[in-house]
Amino acid sequence: MCDLAIALAQESTNEHVPTFVYISAAAGAPILPARYISTKREAEATITSTLPDLRSIFIRPGFMYDSSRKFTLPIAMGGFVASEFNTFLGNKLGFLGTMAEKPLKADVVGEAVVEALEDESTKGAVGTKQIEALATKAWRKTML
Numbered sequence: 001m002c003d004l005a006i007a008l009a010q011e012s013t014n015e016h017v018p019t020f021v022y023i024s025a026a027a028g029a030p031i032l033p034a035r036y037i038s039t040k041r042e043a044e045a046t047i048t049s050t051l052p053d054l055r056s057i058f059i060r061p062g063f064m065y066d067s068s069r070k071f072t073l074p075i076a077m078g079g080f081v082a083s084e085f086n087t088f089l090g091n092k093l094g095f096l097g098t099m100a101e102k103p104l105k106a107d108v109v110g111e112a113v114v115e116a117l118e119d120e121s122t123k124g125a126v127g128t129k130q131i132e133a134l135a136t137k138a139w140r141k142t143m144l
Helices: 002-014 034-050 072-088 093-100 107-117 130-144
Strands: 017-022 053-057 125-126
Touching: 002 017, 002 034, 017 034, 017 107, 034 053, 053 107, 072 093, 107 130, 125 130
Parallel strands: 017 053, 053 125
Antiparallel strands: none
16 A cells, blocks of 8 residues: 555656645554554655655545445444544543544545645645545535
8 A cells, every 4th residue: 555655646746746645544443453554654754755846645534434335324423422532531542543533424535635635735644623624615615
């Protein structure tokens, strides 16, 4: 996974594409292999250090769900409960990684990506709160 992201970023530079977006992850989780998150962070670090002129955006959602994928809905519900409980405890459940991160609807992440591409100031890691803010900004544009 790491090599593919780096190769795509390099190809973006070769083709003079000004911005590269990589859908990464907010965190790992106890049920995932440790390499899941470490390879994503390695890719981000390599892209940033080897391609400094490329505006790289690393979208880091937690669990993504969508009603068209019914099996994701109960997982998302558990994530919402864990996220709220984590907030109530003052973010002391960080060891759960993405399991304690607020789940995001896939459409929200997609809207945030489009907005991030349009917003020249967006670069680097984009976490859950910023993803939501970008999606809200995109949504507000449709209301005008």
